[in-house]
Structure formats: structure tokens, C-alpha cells
Amino acid sequence: MAEITQLTRHIESYIDTSSSDEDASLNAIVSLVKTDVLPLRALVTKLEMYLTATDDDIRGRGILLLAEVITRIESKPLDSATIHILVGFFKDRLADWRAVRGALVGCLALIRRKSVLGIVTSSDAKAIAQSFFQYMQVQSLGQYDRKLCFELLDCLLEHYSDMVTTLGDDLIYGICASIDAEMDPECLMLAFHVVESLARLYPDSSGPLASFAKDVFDILEPYFPLRITHPNNGDTHEQRDNLSRSLMIESLKYLTVCSSKYGAERIAKYAKSIWSSIKDTLLKCLGESDFSLNIAPVDGIGFPENEFEMEALSLLQQLIVQNSSLIVSLIIEDDDVNIIFNTIASYEIYDAIPVPEKKKLHAIGRILYITSKTTITSCNAVFESFFSRMMDNLGSSFNNIDSFPNGDTSPSQRVKFGFLYLCIELLAGFRELIVGSEEPELLYAIEHETCCTMLHSFSSSLFNAFGSVLAASADRCPLDPDICIGVKGLQILAMFHSDVFSIQQSIFENILKKLMSIIIEDFNNKILWEAALKALYHIGSFVHKFHESEKAVCYRSLVAEKIVELLFLDDHPVPFSFKVEALSNIGMTGIKNMLTCLQGLRGAVFANLSKVCVRMTHENGGLEDFAVQFVVDIWSQAENCIVFDTLLKEKGLLDALMKAMKLSVGSCSVENQNLIIQKAYSILSSHSNFQLKEVERVLLSPEKYDISLRDEGLISLFASVVIAVCPKTLIPNLRVLVHLFRVVLLRGIVPVAQALGSILNKLVSTSNSAENSSDLTLEEALDIIFDTKIWFSSTDMWQQCNGTSNGKEVTLTDICLGFANDKLLQINVICGLSWIGKGLLLRGHEKIKDITMTFIECLIGTNTALPLMKDSLENTEEQIQDTLVMKSAADAFHVLMSDCEVCLNRKFHATIQPLYKQRFFSSMMPIFLQLITKAYYPLSRSFLYRAFAHILSDTPMVAVLSDAKKLIPVLLDCLSVLTEDIQDKDMLYGLLLVLSGILTDKYGQDAVIENAHIIINCLIKLVDYPHKMLVRETALQCLVALSELPHARVYPMRTQVLRAISKCLDDTKRSVRHEAVKCRQTWASMSSRSLHF
Amino acid sequence: MVSGLINANPVIYEKKERRARTAPSTFHDEYAVEPIDQQEDPEYSYSLEQLKVVTEEAIEVDDKRNYVRVTFTPTVQHCSMVTIIGLCIHVKLMRSLPSRYKVDIRVAPGSHTTVDEVNKQLRDKERIAAAMENPNIVHLLDDCLAPSFD
Structure with missing residues (x-):
């Protein structure tokens, strides 16, 4: 009750305009009503004497108090009867112009109520509107009241549009009257909005609004253009700006509507x-x-x-x-x-x-x-x-x-x-x-x-x-x-x-080219670059969206594929993040482009996988745990059949995986390597296809050594672990593994051969077996590989040779020499043997001699089974195959001599004897020189040259120089043999470098002087070698070097050389032309400094 | 003989960066440009390019029609070395270009007091051949051209 007694005081204080705490009083009253302590009706009763007071001020304040209370209890549900009564009251009060403020506030509060809390019915709203137009003289009111009026109109038009439409002309006339000559900016904003709503209510061009159109136009027209003359101070400035903006926008909108309504003629x-x-x-x-x-x-x-x-x-x-x-x-x-x-x-x-x-x-x-x-x-x-x-x-x-x-x-x-x-x-x-x-x-x-x-x-x-x-x-x-x-x-x-x-198509292409050139070259200008990329994106999307097939083809080849190519160019200066950004943008343009980009990206990921590993292991040595984890993850993937199978279908992925595997394993400590190889072995052995238990006794048939793609992948991956481990790392069950590898080698799987070579390179020999922790010594391993016979089940390939038995056992060397009469098998074994030989050569093992002799036998064809000896033209098919066998035997020397990136190097902990190349070279040189002179068949001689060329080009210069005199004639023969096949261009270049090494060395020059004629003749043939620019360039440099020889030796060749060089002046490559000019100058100025060439 | 230098204080320009060439180049001007820019001026130890006697723009090459034209600008109008410079360029191109090219050397119009005379001299095959018989001239030429062959 205390609150109720307070009520009178609150009301009094509100009504009394001189009191300063009207807000507090109002709040107090509102809270009473809100909490239902004071029902609304009770409040009205309480206010009765103020609401009906004859004093204008008191009545006005009273009505306003009620209106304010209703405004503030907008969230309190009211029943419809109450609302109806209130509407009736306020609408009547609109007529009371002295106390109109309260009535307006009240009406507005009621109209604005939300539907769930009880709203004004349409008929009541109509009554309010009628009453408004009947009593209100808007323009005679004060600014705030006018504003309230417009708000009320606005609400009515917005919430009760259906009902107010029925007022027809009264409504339009009333509104026109209300807004006419309005000057206050705030009110004007509302007024314009009211007009706009009104126009929306009567869209019909023959409707009631049309007849008032001129009036409306006349009323609004004076406002444009707006001129605001208010003093410009602080706050109002912003408002004024806003106002003028919104006014202009409204008027523009209005004119747009007008012009569409009134039609072309009238406008x-x-x-x-x-x-x-x-x-x-x-x-x-x-x-x-x-x-x-x-x-x-x-x-x-x-x-x-x-x-x-x-x-x-x-x-x-x-x-x-x-x-x-x-x-x-x-x-x-x-x-x-x-x-x-x-x-x-x-x-x-x-x-x-x-x-x-x-x-x-x-x-x-x-x-x-x-x-x-x-x-x-x-x-x-x-x-x-x-x-x-x-x-x-x-x-x-x-x-x-x-x-x-x-x-x-x-x-x-x-x-x-x-x-x-x-x-x-x-x-x-x-x-x-x-x-x-x-x-x-x-x-x-x-x-x-x-x-x-x-x-x-x-x-x-x-x-x-x-x-x-x-x-x-x-x-x-x-x-x-x-x-x-x-x-x-x-x-x-x-x-x-x-x-x-x-x-024109050509212009379209040029546009794409132009934009692409920006993408490729102008990455330093980020704004330009991004703009170009965005443009390419839009063009691509457009082409895709509108099915422009011709342009799409053009776009794909000029943009999508070019961007993919960018990815693969490591030395290209475009930063990687830019490349990826470009790729993703272009990929977004359409499904086909997306495919192109994705394929490219996948390729790049594979290609870069191993590079990432290198960086990871070399730059951050501390990341070994990560490397181990990475390898174990790969093995876990390998264990999962389905994933692994899909992965293997991707060309190049296996290679990338193997490379990554090797690098990671190679960088780990022995303990971690043990862990890894155990894990790998367990997966390999759980995979039953290899029958690890019986591999030693297994009988081979031609089908038997044929293994599935998945097995190949698995064993290659395992081989790459074996390749990379330290000598001290314990490889489990090595004996069985060597057997297995030897069998798989017949299939021609190179990593397996490399693994065998690596095992042989790192195994400890019997002599110091004390420190041997493995179950196998070097000698035993050699025994398994070379002396244990491989069982072949009976097939027709044997009947051809032996005609009898049901099975046959042969050693690897036998196969190598062609006893199996299966050329493919022979080539596989030669290749495998070359890697095994390399392992042995690096550690300086005696056995390498046997292996090289086997290869040489293949080269010269001592084997009677070779039809080569028959020299007949009938067996052309077989002859081709024999050539292939001989070629692979010659190339085996390349494997032996070259520095290898993928296995048997310091990174992968190989045992490397110092000067092994020199030793091998000096032991091989006499043999080859003798064989080459003795060789009876041209074919066999040419392959001997080839093999020797491999040895020569990989031997350190010092060793070659000491025997330069003997070597030069052979070397020149080698060069001329190698010019015959385009595929040998790299070999040719390697060998030419050896020659140029001899020419530029002062010890070599003695040897050169004797052979100057033939060397020059050989070089003249090479200056226009069409397949490799470096060969031409080097040959020209060699000629320059030769001009330094004693005058008497070289002068006779001068004309011949100059004639040959004149062709090079017109070479397609710039560096060659450059060398040619130098070379010509040297040779031309040899005798006299005259112009006469 | 002139006692002092003809142009005692020539303006030295920076050597222009060779623009990156794409292979195969559209215009085969590299045939001609590259050989010349190393050449020394007979009077100074600066190259002709540094003195802007020859610029890349002043060399026209028509590869299809086997034609090269070099227009050079002496540093001063009364340069007495102008024929030697022309001869140098001619010889250098003869030695550097494939024989299929016709070489035409001329002085830029208006850059010398006796343009027409010099041009006529440079076009005269007989005179050039005769000059090359003269050991003194040949010696001078070789000295000028020597750095360009390094």
C-alpha cells in the first residue's frame, strides 16, 4: 500500500511542470503499472480529476502522463476492451488542441503496439484517422507536435494501409494539407515518407491520387533543390547533411515513380x-x-x-x-x-x-x-x-x-x-x-x-x-x-x-596472353598482378557460364595449363604463394579448368614431396622425430590396402614416396632406423603374397616371378628403406630377404636391385665377424646371390635348349649370359647385376671383376647361343633383341661408374673406398683398348665403344690425363659412334667435356699435338651437331683451344676450320653464335691480322 | 695530324642493360648489336656505346632480307675519326655476321659536317678493301676491335 500512497505524490510531481524530477515520478508510476500493483484502470480513475480538469495545463499534463505510461508499457499485454476505451479517449482528445500533445502521444503509442500484446482494431484505427483529419491543423502546431503528427500518419499508412485506403480523397487531401508548407527538416523527412507510402497505396494511374498529383507535385516541388540556411554549428551539420541527402534520394525515387506512372508523353x-x-x-x-x-x-x-x-x-x-x-x-x-x-x-x-x-x-x-x-x-x-x-x-x-x-x-x-x-x-x-x-x-x-x-x-x-x-x-x-x-x-x-x-579470336587470345604475361612477369607489382588475376578469373567464369566452347579451349590452353606449368618451374621467380593463389582462382572458373589445375597441383605435390623432405631433414636437423613419424605414416598407409592401391595408380607418386622415404630414413639415427625397418618388415611379412617362409625353396616358373602392381609397390618401398639404412642398422631376417630380392630382381624391379647392391655394400665380411650382428655375412650373401641356383619349372623355353628335364636350375650369371634364352629376363638380370656390382665396386670387393667380365662377355658375344655370330639377315627380330641386350650391358658400366643420387651414396651411408673410380678405370682401360682393336664385328665394337665411353666420362680427369696419348684415338672413335643416335646426346656431351679437359690441360697437350688433325676433323663434325646446343658450344671452345697449338700443326687446317665455323655464325642459339665469332677471330688472325679469311 | 684530342671532354653514358631476350627472338637485331657495343672508340678507351656513338635503337636488322643497317653519331660534328669508326663497325660486322648479310654503315644525318662524303666513302667496297690492305689501318682496327672479342 505504501506504493499506492506514494502514487498521488508521483502524479502531483509529474503534473507540476515546475518540478524537476518528472522522469523519476513517471518511472515510478510505470513500474507500479508494470508490476500489476496498480491496474491501468485504477490509474485512469486516479487520474480522472486531472484528465477532466478545466485548466489547460493540468489537463494537458494529465493526458500526457497517461499517454507516456502507455508508451512505456508497450511490452505489457492489454485486453482489447481496454485498448478500445483508450483509443476512444485519445481520439476524442485530438479535438482538444490545447492538450493535443498527450492525445498524439497516446494514439501513437497505441497504434505502435505489437499484435501479440493486443492491438488497435482496424475500425478503431480508422476512427483515429478520421478524428485526426477532422480536428488536426498540423501546420498550426509546434515543431515537436508536427513531428508527432507525421509519425502518426506514417504509422497509420504503414500498419493499417488497407483500412485507411477506404478514406479515399479525405486521406489524400488530409495529408496534402498536413504537409503543405512544412519547413522543418525532420518533419519534412517524415512527410516525404508519408507521401511515398501514399503513392504506394494508390498505384493506379486513374486512382484518387492521380487527381491530386498536381497538388502533390506543387507541394513537393519547391523543396528542390534544397537550400539550407541554418547556421552551421557542430551537431546540426551532420544532421543537415543527412537530411539533405535523404531528401534528395527521396525526391529522386519520387521522380522515378512519377515518370513511370505518368508515362512518356506527360514527362x-x-x-x-x-x-x-x-x-x-x-x-x-x-x-x-x-x-x-x-x-x-x-x-x-x-x-x-x-x-x-x-x-x-x-x-x-x-x-x-x-x-x-x-x-x-x-x-x-x-x-x-x-x-x-x-x-x-x-x-x-x-x-x-x-x-x-x-x-x-x-x-x-x-x-x-x-x-x-x-x-x-x-x-x-x-x-x-x-x-x-x-x-x-x-x-x-x-x-x-x-x-x-x-x-x-x-x-x-x-x-x-x-x-x-x-x-x-x-x-x-x-x-x-x-x-x-x-x-x-x-x-x-x-x-x-x-x-x-x-x-x-x-x-x-x-x-x-x-x-x-x-x-x-x-x-x-x-x-x-x-x-x-x-x-x-x-x-x-x-x-x-x-x-x-x-x-576476333586472335584478340581474345592476345588479351589472355597479355594478362598471363602480367601473371608471369609482374608479380612485384602486387596491385597489377591481383587485378590481372581477377580479370582472368572473371573471363574464365564468363566463358564457362555461357558455354563458349571455342574460347574455353583457348582459355584452357593459354591460362589454365600455363599456370599449372608455372607450378613446376622451381627456378621461376614467381613466389610460391602467388602461384597457388593464381591456381586456386583459375580453378574456380569452371569444372574443366578445376580438373586441369588439380591434376597440376597433385603432380607438383608429388614432385615436391621429396624436396620438402630434403629441406626438412637438412635444414632442421632437430626434426628427426618428425621424419620418423612421417615414415611410419607412410607405412601405415601402405598397410591400408585400398588407400595404397589408389595411390599407386597415380603415376610418379610411388617414386616420390620412395624418395621421401629414403631421405627421411637416411637422416635418422640407427635406433630410429631399427624401429622403422621393424615396422616395415612386419608389414611386408604380413603380406602373404611373398611367402617369405618358403622363398628359399620356391620353384620358379615364368609366371611365378610375375608380381602384382601392389606387391611391386610394397617391395619397392621396403627396398628404399633398406637402401637408406646405416651399416649398423639391423635388417631383420636378412637371409630370407636376400633370397626374396633376388627372385624379384628377375622381374626387373630396379629399387630391389639397388637394395641388394646396398646390402652387399654394407654387410660385414666373415674376417671381422666379431662385430657382425646380422644373421648373414657378406660371403654368405654373395653365395646366395651368385651361386645358389634358381629353380625354373619346366616350360618350353627350356625344352628349346635342353629338350629334356622337368625343371632346371641356373645361376644369375648364366641368365646374364643368355642361357635362359629369354631376352627380357636377360636384360633385367644385367640391370640388376649392375647395381649389385656397383655396391661391390664402391667397397672395393674382388667380386666386381667377375661381374664386369660377365658384362664384357655379353658385349663381345662369346656366347655361342647368340645368333649374332651367324651374321644372317633372317633373324632380324632376334638381332634387335640382341642389340638391346648388348646395349644394356654397355649401359651397366654407366651404373657402375656414375655418381648415383638414388642409392649408394654418402647420404645413404654407403661404404665408399677412396679412388675406386681411378682403380676401376686403370684396370678396365687395357682390357677395353685390347678388345676394341680385336673386335671382329662392327656391332660389338660399337657397343664396346659405348661401354668405354661410359667409363671415360665418369673417370676423374687426372686419371685420364696420364693416359691421354693412348686414349685420344679411342675417344674420338667413341665420339663419332655416339653422334649416330639422338638419344646419346647427353653421353656425347659428357665425353666431349673429357676431350676439352685434355685439350686445356698442359699435360694433355703433348698427346693432342700428335693427333691434332684427327681431333680437328672430329670437332668440325660436331660444331653443327643439331640435337644439343652445349655440344656445339663446347666443340667451338675446343677449337679455340686447339688454335693455341704450334703453328705448324694447326695452320694447314685453318681454311677447313674457318669454313666449318662460318656455318655456326648463323646458329639458332645466341651463345653458339657468340662462341663462333670468337673462334673465327682466333683462327682468322692466326697467321696475319688481316681481314682475309 | 691534330695535336690535341678532337673532343677533349666527351659525355660518357651508362651502358644500357641488354634487354632479356626470348629465344627465338622476333627481331634478330642481337646479331648485330652484341658485336658492336664492345667496340672501342679510336680516340678514347670508352666503348662506342658508352659514348652513344652507336645505340641499340640505331641498328636495324632485317633477318629475312639479310640486311643490316647501322647509323652512328659521332660525338662532335667535325670528328676526324668518323671514317675509322665506320670502318671499325663494318669490319666487326663482317667478322661476326654470317656471310649472307649485306652490311650498310652510315653516319646519322646532320651529325657531321661532311655526312654525304663520309657515307659515300663507307659505301665504297673498293675503298674498304684498299684500306684493309694498309697495314697501319689494319693494326689500328685490330686494336680497336680487340676488346670486343674477349
Whole structure:
């Protein structure tokens, strides 16, 4: 009850206007009502004497108090009876002009109530409206009350539009009367909104509003243009700005609606004034164009659109649709537009244009855009009157189509920026017109329209112009606006439908090339780069979206594939993140491009997997745990059949995995290597296909050593672990593994052979078996590999030789020599044996001699089974196969001698004896020299040369020099043998380097002097070797070196040499020409310094 | 003989960076440009390019029609070395280009007091051949051209 007693005091305090705490009192009352301590009816009863007081002030305050309370309890549910009574009260009070404030607030509060909490019924609302129009003289009220009035009208129109419509003319008249001569900005804002809502209520052109249209127009018209004369101080400034903005926007919207409602004829007479208003608005409100490129929509230059611009342009568009010719002629003849055209002609770069001109340029650009976008007639008209004018002014050089195919131009012929910008707006509009149009007949007709033909004839000049602003040169970097314009222009040019209007395919290609060249070269200019990428993205999406098949093919080959290629170029300076960004953007353009990109990416991932490993293990030595984890993960994947199978189908993945595996394992400590190999072995042995338990006794049939792809992958992966481990690492069950490897080797799986070589290289021999922890010694392993026989089950391949037995056992060496009479098998074994031999050679084991002798036997063909001896032409098929066998035997020497990246090197802990190459060379040289001279068959001799060439090119120079005299004739023969086959070009180069090494060394020169003639003759043949540039270059350098020899030796050759070199002066490669000039000079000036060659 | 230098204080320009060439190059001007820019001026130990006597722009090459034209600009109008310079360029190109080229050397119009005379002299095959018989001239030429063959 205490609160209730307080109530009277609160009410008193509120009513008394002199009291300062009216807010507190009001709050107190409201809280009482809210908490139901004081029912609303009780409050009304309590207030009765104030509400009916004869004193205007007291009555006014009383009504206001009630109204305020109702305003504040908007969230409290009220029953409909209460609302009805309240509505009745307040609406009646509207007539009481002295206390009208409270009535307005009350009505407004009631009208604004939400439906769930009880709302005013339609009939009550109508009653309020009627009462309002009957009693209210809005313009005679104070500013705040007027505002309330407009708010009330606004709410009524918004929430009870159906009901108030029935008021008809009263409503419109009432509203007109209310807003007439309104001066207050805030009220005006509301008033305009009320008018807008009203217009929406009566859309019918013959409806009630139409008859009042003139009145409405007369009332609103004086407000435009707005002039605000208020003093400019602080807060109000912002408001005033907002106000004028919203007023303008409202009026623009209004005019748009009007023009659509009133139709072309009636609007025509206002067209001129409306146009000039639009122009003024745009000129005044548009800022400078923003060429920062952060937003780039497809159409036009992407400016942050402001609402004015949007409204003004949509009004303009509306007008053009209605009165195309009239408005377009207004635009074309407009003084401002023409002045701009004349002013911008004198500026070449954007920054040079003064700010007001920039603004104007922007405005005109937008106007042209809308004009060309709206209808085909308007588009034609602007193209006719402006486009050729702009093209003429761009700069004469661009009109010559062929003059600058690459968009190159000297800085003195710069394009005028302003025209280029306007061109883009025109083009963008035109493109919109075509793309946006869905009328097929328009699309078919458009081809012969003026705008099309004009664009056709100017398209290459446009391309050149856009290209030229992008061209960066040493002294000039394209500025932001240039980039924006250039890229945008190219993009728009590329994005016309080919079935409606198409630029020539060549221009489309050139555009793509131009943009791609930016992607590849200009990555230092991030803005340009990103803009180009974005443009490519838009073009790609466009091509995909509109099914432009020809362009799509072009796009794929010129853009998507090029970007993928970029990924693979490691030494290319484009940063990796850029490459990936480009790839992802281009991939987004369409499914086919996405596929291309994904394939490329996958390839790159495989290719880089191992590189990442190298970096990981070498740069951050501490990351060993990570390496172990990585390897274990790979093995876990291998265990999972399905994943592994799919992975193996990817070409190159297995190689990448193996490489990564080797590098990771190689960098681990012995303990970790033990862990890894245990894990690997357990997976290998759990895979039953290999039958590890019985591999020693297994009988081989030709099918037997054929293993599945998955097994091959698994064993290759295992082999790569074996290759990389330290000698001290314990390989489990080594004996069985050696057996297994030997069998798999027959299948020609190289990693397995490498693993065997690696095992042999690292095994401890019996002599110091004390420290041997493995279950196998070196001797035992050799025994298994070379002396244990392999069982073959009976097949016809044996019957051919032996004719009898059901099974046969042979050693690897036998197979190597061709006893199995299966050439493929023979080649596989030779290859395998070469890796085993390499393992032994590196550690300096005796057994290598046997192996090399086997190879040599293959080369000279002592084996009687070889049909080579028969020298007949019948067995051509077999002869080819024999050649292959001999070739592989010769190439085995390459395996033996070369430094190998994939196995048996320091990284993978191989045992390497010092000077092993020299030793091997000096033991082999006499044998080969003898064999070559003795060789009876040319074929066999040529393969001996080949084998020897391998040895020579990998032997250290010192060893070669000491025997240079003997070697040179053979070396020259080798060179001439190798010129016969293109595939040997790298070998040829290697050997030529040996020769040049001898020539440039002073110890070698003695040997050279004797053979000068034949050396020169040989080199003359090589200076035009067509398959490798380095060979030509080196041969020329060798000739220069030879000119230093004693005069008497070389002078006779002079003419011959000069004749040969003169051809090289015309070589396709620059460095060769360079060498040729030097060489010619040396040889020409040999005898006298005269010009006579 | 002139006692002092003809142009005692020539302007020295920076050597232009050779633009990156793509293979195969569209214009085969590299045939001609590369050999010349190393050449020394007979009067100074600067190269002709440093003195802007010859610039890359002043060399026209038509690879299809086997034609090279070099237009050079002496540093001063009364340069007495102008014929020697022309001869140098001619010899250098003869030695560096494939024989299929026709070489045409001329002085830039207006850059010398006796342009027509010099041009006529440089076009005269007989005179050039005769000059090459002269051991003194040949010696001078070889000295000028020596650095370009390094």
C-alpha cells in the first residue's frame, strides 16, 4: 500500500511542470503499472480529476502522463476492451488542441503496439484517422507536435494501409494539407515518407491520387533543390547533411515513380529540367572515381556506389527507356558533357587531371554507362557521337592495327587516360545491354547495329590502348588508375558473347596472353598482378557460364595449363604463394579448368614431396622425430590396402614416396632406423603374397616371378628403406630377404636391385665377424646371390635348349649370359647385376671383376647361343633383341661408374673406398683398348665403344690425363659412334667435356699435338651437331683451344676450320653464335691480322 | 695530324642493360648489336656505346632480307675519326655476321659536317678493301676491335 500512497505524490510531481524530477515520478508510476500493483484502470480513475480538469495545463499534463505510461508499457499485454476505451479517449482528445500533445502521444503509442500484446482494431484505427483529419491543423502546431503528427500518419499508412485506403480523397487531401508548407527538416523527412507510402497505396494511374498529383507535385516541388540556411554549428551539420541527402534520394525515387506512372508523353515536357537536375546531382554528389580496385564487379569500373548515384542513374535509365531519342540528344548536346570531352583531352595521366575535372569525368562516365546500357537505340546514339571521337583522341598510333602487336608503345605516345576511362564505361554499358538482354530477336538483330560494327572495327586499337597503359618499362611503373583501367578494359573486351557479338579470336587470345604475361612477369607489382588475376578469373567464369566452347579451349590452353606449368618451374621467380593463389582462382572458373589445375597441383605435390623432405631433414636437423613419424605414416598407409592401391595408380607418386622415404630414413639415427625397418618388415611379412617362409625353396616358373602392381609397390618401398639404412642398422631376417630380392630382381624391379647392391655394400665380411650382428655375412650373401641356383619349372623355353628335364636350375650369371634364352629376363638380370656390382665396386670387393667380365662377355658375344655370330639377315627380330641386350650391358658400366643420387651414396651411408673410380678405370682401360682393336664385328665394337665411353666420362680427369696419348684415338672413335643416335646426346656431351679437359690441360697437350688433325676433323663434325646446343658450344671452345697449338700443326687446317665455323655464325642459339665469332677471330688472325679469311 | 684530342671532354653514358631476350627472338637485331657495343672508340678507351656513338635503337636488322643497317653519331660534328669508326663497325660486322648479310654503315644525318662524303666513302667496297690492305689501318682496327672479342 505504501506504493499506492506514494502514487498521488508521483502524479502531483509529474503534473507540476515546475518540478524537476518528472522522469523519476513517471518511472515510478510505470513500474507500479508494470508490476500489476496498480491496474491501468485504477490509474485512469486516479487520474480522472486531472484528465477532466478545466485548466489547460493540468489537463494537458494529465493526458500526457497517461499517454507516456502507455508508451512505456508497450511490452505489457492489454485486453482489447481496454485498448478500445483508450483509443476512444485519445481520439476524442485530438479535438482538444490545447492538450493535443498527450492525445498524439497516446494514439501513437497505441497504434505502435505489437499484435501479440493486443492491438488497435482496424475500425478503431480508422476512427483515429478520421478524428485526426477532422480536428488536426498540423501546420498550426509546434515543431515537436508536427513531428508527432507525421509519425502518426506514417504509422497509420504503414500498419493499417488497407483500412485507411477506404478514406479515399479525405486521406489524400488530409495529408496534402498536413504537409503543405512544412519547413522543418525532420518533419519534412517524415512527410516525404508519408507521401511515398501514399503513392504506394494508390498505384493506379486513374486512382484518387492521380487527381491530386498536381497538388502533390506543387507541394513537393519547391523543396528542390534544397537550400539550407541554418547556421552551421557542430551537431546540426551532420544532421543537415543527412537530411539533405535523404531528401534528395527521396525526391529522386519520387521522380522515378512519377515518370513511370505518368508515362512518356506527360514527362516529356519536364525531361529537360529533370535531365539537368540529374546531371547537377551527379556532378555535385559523385566524388572522384576510386581506382583502387578492391572491389571489381563485372560491369564497369567498380566504385562504391552511393545511393544518390544509384537513384539518379535509375531515374535517368527510366527516362531513356521512355524517351530515348529526346534524352539521348539532350545528353549528346549537353554543354557540360562536351566541355569535359575537351578538357580531358589535354591530360595524359589521371593524376594530372584537377580534382573538379576528375569528379566531372566520373559523372559523365556513369551517364554514358547508363545510356549505352539502357536500350539499343540509345547505345547506338552514344557510340555514334562519342565513341569514334574518343578513339580518334586516344592517340593516333593505336588506330593502326598492326603497329603494336604486343601493346608496346613508347612513352611519348601515351594514351589519354580520360578517354580510355569513358571508353570502358561505354563498353561496359554495351556489354550489359547484350548480356542482360533476354530477348532473342534483339540479340540476332544486334550484329548489324552501329555500335557493333564500330566496336568491331576498333577492337584491336582498343586492345592496343589498354595493353599500352599496362606496359611497364624500366622508367615507368603503371599507376593504380592505369592498372585499373587497362585490366578492366581487357576484361570487358574479352567478355562479349561470341554468338551475339564477338571480337576476333586472335584478340581474345592476345588479351589472355597479355594478362598471363602480367601473371608471369609482374608479380612485384602486387596491385597489377591481383587485378590481372581477377580479370582472368572473371573471363574464365564468363566463358564457362555461357558455354563458349571455342574460347574455353583457348582459355584452357593459354591460362589454365600455363599456370599449372608455372607450378613446376622451381627456378621461376614467381613466389610460391602467388602461384597457388593464381591456381586456386583459375580453378574456380569452371569444372574443366578445376580438373586441369588439380591434376597440376597433385603432380607438383608429388614432385615436391621429396624436396620438402630434403629441406626438412637438412635444414632442421632437430626434426628427426618428425621424419620418423612421417615414415611410419607412410607405412601405415601402405598397410591400408585400398588407400595404397589408389595411390599407386597415380603415376610418379610411388617414386616420390620412395624418395621421401629414403631421405627421411637416411637422416635418422640407427635406433630410429631399427624401429622403422621393424615396422616395415612386419608389414611386408604380413603380406602373404611373398611367402617369405618358403622363398628359399620356391620353384620358379615364368609366371611365378610375375608380381602384382601392389606387391611391386610394397617391395619397392621396403627396398628404399633398406637402401637408406646405416651399416649398423639391423635388417631383420636378412637371409630370407636376400633370397626374396633376388627372385624379384628377375622381374626387373630396379629399387630391389639397388637394395641388394646396398646390402652387399654394407654387410660385414666373415674376417671381422666379431662385430657382425646380422644373421648373414657378406660371403654368405654373395653365395646366395651368385651361386645358389634358381629353380625354373619346366616350360618350353627350356625344352628349346635342353629338350629334356622337368625343371632346371641356373645361376644369375648364366641368365646374364643368355642361357635362359629369354631376352627380357636377360636384360633385367644385367640391370640388376649392375647395381649389385656397383655396391661391390664402391667397397672395393674382388667380386666386381667377375661381374664386369660377365658384362664384357655379353658385349663381345662369346656366347655361342647368340645368333649374332651367324651374321644372317633372317633373324632380324632376334638381332634387335640382341642389340638391346648388348646395349644394356654397355649401359651397366654407366651404373657402375656414375655418381648415383638414388642409392649408394654418402647420404645413404654407403661404404665408399677412396679412388675406386681411378682403380676401376686403370684396370678396365687395357682390357677395353685390347678388345676394341680385336673386335671382329662392327656391332660389338660399337657397343664396346659405348661401354668405354661410359667409363671415360665418369673417370676423374687426372686419371685420364696420364693416359691421354693412348686414349685420344679411342675417344674420338667413341665420339663419332655416339653422334649416330639422338638419344646419346647427353653421353656425347659428357665425353666431349673429357676431350676439352685434355685439350686445356698442359699435360694433355703433348698427346693432342700428335693427333691434332684427327681431333680437328672430329670437332668440325660436331660444331653443327643439331640435337644439343652445349655440344656445339663446347666443340667451338675446343677449337679455340686447339688454335693455341704450334703453328705448324694447326695452320694447314685453318681454311677447313674457318669454313666449318662460318656455318655456326648463323646458329639458332645466341651463345653458339657468340662462341663462333670468337673462334673465327682466333683462327682468322692466326697467321696475319688481316681481314682475309 | 691534330695535336690535341678532337673532343677533349666527351659525355660518357651508362651502358644500357641488354634487354632479356626470348629465344627465338622476333627481331634478330642481337646479331648485330652484341658485336658492336664492345667496340672501342679510336680516340678514347670508352666503348662506342658508352659514348652513344652507336645505340641499340640505331641498328636495324632485317633477318629475312639479310640486311643490316647501322647509323652512328659521332660525338662532335667535325670528328676526324668518323671514317675509322665506320670502318671499325663494318669490319666487326663482317667478322661476326654470317656471310649472307649485306652490311650498310652510315653516319646519322646532320651529325657531321661532311655526312654525304663520309657515307659515300663507307659505301665504297673498293675503298674498304684498299684500306684493309694498309697495314697501319689494319693494326689500328685490330686494336680497336680487340676488346670486343674477349
